[in-house]
Amino acid sequence: MDPGGCSRVIGFAGLSHLGIVSSVAAAARGQQVVAYDADRILVERIEAGRFPVLEPGLSELFRERRSSIRLSSDIDSLAECHTIVFSLDVPTDSGNRSDLEPLRELIRNVSARTSAETAFVVLSQVPPGFTRALNRGRLFYQVETLVFGSAVERALNPERFIVGCDKPEEPFPETFRDYLNAFSCPILKMRYESAELAKIAINMFLIASVSMTNTLAELCERIGAEWSEVAPALRLDRRIGPHAYLTPGLGISGGNLERDIVTIQELSRSAGTDANVPEACLDNSRYRKNWVFRALHREVLSKSADPVVGVLGLSYKPDTASTKNSPALELIQALSEFQVKAYDPEAAVTAFAGARVLRVSSALEACEDADAVVIATAWREFGSLELTAVRDAMKGRVLIDPFKVVDTARASLICLWGLRNDGIENPDSGQFRIRRESPRRHSRGRRHGRPGVFFERTESPWSRGRAATQGSRSAGRHARCDFCPDTGSRA
Amino acid sequence: MVESVCNALKDQPCAHLVYVSSDAVYSDNAHPVRESSCCDPTSFHGLMHLVRERALEAAARAKGIPAVMIRPTGIYGRGDTHNSYGPNRFVRTALKERSIQLFGKGEEQRDHVHIEDVVNVIRLCIERRTEGLLNVATGQSVSFFQVAEIVSGLAAGPVKVLTAPRQSPITHRHFDMTHLLRVFPTLQFKSLHAGLAEMMKT
Known part of the structure; x- marks a missing residue:
């Protein structure tokens, strides 16, 4: 079937982790998909079934739905789509700050080749305020909840869709509506800023759970309690729930959660609100x-x-x-x-x-x-x-x-x-x-003499150790304290 | 004193500056104590060290001299003339008076670092021209009661451990020593028991 001849054609611009998984999931839910990336070699690799990311079930699903996906490194291929989803992952630097320029450039380039009637959906990880600043009609922001390692399952069976709109009371464009409905999950419409913050809010609650779990698990070790006995009691509490993040670990990693902490810190400083809790979570993670x-x-x-x-x-x-x-x-x-x-x-x-x-x-x-x-x-x-x-x-x-x-x-x-x-x-x-x-x-x-055996519960995370990071940590934590030094040491 | 040193650095820069400060620069509420913990000294002793650190840092920076500020916790060891509450006094009174007097029941937990371990860190700093800030503690805090028990156990004869009505709330101090260990990953600390045993021999 020619994707261009069908009203349900949806385009995905940007084939990083998010774009690959989202486009294949859309095809799996019956959509005709045009998947675009400017990187010709990347597109050729994907066409050959060689993905730059590791996700269980991705290759199989791609093969199964191959006929519904048109891969292209030609930006003009998106011109025939009624809805285009911007699905480029936003990279972060070593300080977990987003580099939004590649996404902005992608949006600019696609805008120049499509009509104002085409609906744009920003699926990338953007901070509050980004979408409205694009100042475009028929523009939406959709919260992505990609989880590395289980991205396909989550993309196929989302818990809900959260969609930011300029005017939430207005209906979605037909193609976008069909796309959302194909997943048979609740759809929450709200203002751009609310949706952008909702994405971060989800992660902040996960971070809080992780941090509190680690804090309490360490305490268990010191007072003779057993976290594996405590955790089930929490899961049965309706306010916490059976799927809460209650497994002790080695802090926060992966980049996305850290990015959201940085975003909240920067927003809080700008807005003059309290940001001590996110900072404490970051500190706990380092420990x-x-x-x-x-x-x-x-x-x-x-x-x-x-x-x-x-x-x-x-x-x-x-x-x-x-x-x-x-x-x-x-x-x-x-x-x-x-x-x-x-x-x-x-x-x-x-x-x-x-x-x-x-x-x-x-x-x-x-x-x-x-x-x-x-x-x-x-x-x-x-x-x-x-x-x-x-x-x-x-x-x-x-x-x-x-x-x-x-x-x-x-x-x-x-x-x-x-x-x-x-x-x-x-x-x-x-x-x-x-x-x-x-x-x-x-x-x-x-070797077969029997040594003593002990098991020990976690203590802590890791300060970055070096001057620059330690210094910025200190500055962030005690911004009003004149005595807090640059604490880094190097040998 | 420190003003003279700063002036001397202006005239005659050196290859490396090491200043032995104190953990008294930290707030009493710091927990666990890390190099990034808030400095808010509650004693003139701590304030003095903090001011010296700042003055020396500024003087060193102005001349491009690598500088390291070392903040040891309570030091103990043979030959220490200080008689402050803790291992030094406990050993002294155990040997001379056959008794150890605790405040309250000695519940407060503190980190005690042996003088040789502090010297070892200073040596490593000099050898490697280490820069920045380093706490020097073992990372293992024990109560004063535990210290008294170890001293009592090491003594040749019976030693009474005496308690007294508590005059002030119990406070503890624990250190997160990750930073020091990352800078000097082969570092080893003398155990409190071994350090006290050495002192008891004298």
Whole structure:
């Protein structure tokens, strides 16, 4: 079928993660789709089914709906669409600030080749005020809720659509309405600014849940409580809910949540409203990201001469190749004085200044001769590792598993030391009777002597450590305090 | 004193400036204490250190001298002439008077760092020309009661641990030592037990 001949043709401009997933999901919901990106090589790769992003189910769905998707690197191909969705992911810099210029340029270029009758929908991650400033008729903002690793499922079955409009009381253009209705979910119409803020508000509530979970999980460790016993009580509370983010972790990463914190901070400063809570969440995240490093320091770095550390997983979470603000990368940077063997099923190891990082091709290879192994990302394949092989490959015995990937009982049975962030004992508090020995180097002949085993709950995240970031942190937190210094140190 | 040093730096810049300040520069409410914690000293001692830090920082910056400000927590160790509340006094009174007097029941938790560990950090700073700001603490806070118990246990004979009615609210101080450990990742600290045992031998 010629997409141009159908009133339900919808265009997607910008084929980054958001655009690819959204366009394929639209096709899966019966839409005729034109998917455009100026990058010809990217378009050719997608046409061949080679995606630059990793999403479970994406390739299969694309193959299934291939006949409904017309891929193009010719901007004029969008001229035949009645509705065009701008689906370019907005990149962020190292300070988690958005670079909106590529999106603005895309909108300008498409505007120049389409009529004023074409409905425009901004799906990209934009701050409040962006959409209205475009000053265009038939313009909408739609909240995206893409989650790396489960983007296809969420795009196919959205909980609701949130759409920002210039005049919410007016009906949607026909093509856009048909597109929204194809997903059979509630549609919330509101002002542009409300929708733009709603997107950020969703993330801020997630951040608050993550931060409070981490705060309370750390406290559990110190007072003899067990977070896994507390969490179900919270989930049964209607005000919190069964799907709340109540799993302790290593802070906030991925980039989108951090971007929204920065946006809220900047908006609050501009509007003169209180922004201490978002700042505290960011602070807590930095503290949490350092949990692995502190545990590693305590058990290995301060005790072994020139230790080797195996790092399993680099992406910020499983089922994605994204390493944006990944705890693993921050850990590796903190280990710059040590030899690191890193493995990830999908994410690439980029250059680390000064770090002695060796990229290896399997998890077991990363364990070879390692004094300690850190499971930094909860990839499923790490859960099925043969722990006896891991133990035999390692030189030391410390296995740090913050996400509870491996079988604790099995690990302790074969004499691997288990450190993870939700354990039942805190070796440092002195408040609980614990069974603990110092980790020591075992000769291969002594490996089967049984060492003490302990499990430890998370403490904290990671300050960026260096002068510039620490300074800006300080300035943001105590803006009125003349005594707060630039705290960075570099050796 | 610091004014003279600043003036001297103008005339004769040096290769590296190390100033040993104090954790007394932080607000009593700082928790956990990090290098980014708010500085709001409640004592003249803390205020003095903060003013010195600022003056020295400015003087060093003006001459392009790399500078590091070191903020140790309570230091203890052999030969310390100070007699402030904590390990030094506890060891002294345990040896001489066979008793240790606590405020209240000694519930307050503090971080105690051994002098050799502080010296080691200073040495590393000099060797690497470290710049910026560093807290020096172990990251492990214990109560004064626990310190008294360790000292009592290490003493050759019986030592009484005496309590007294509390005069002021209980306060604690804990440190997040991530920054120091990232700057010097091979750093090791002497355990409180080992440090106190050394002191008890003298």
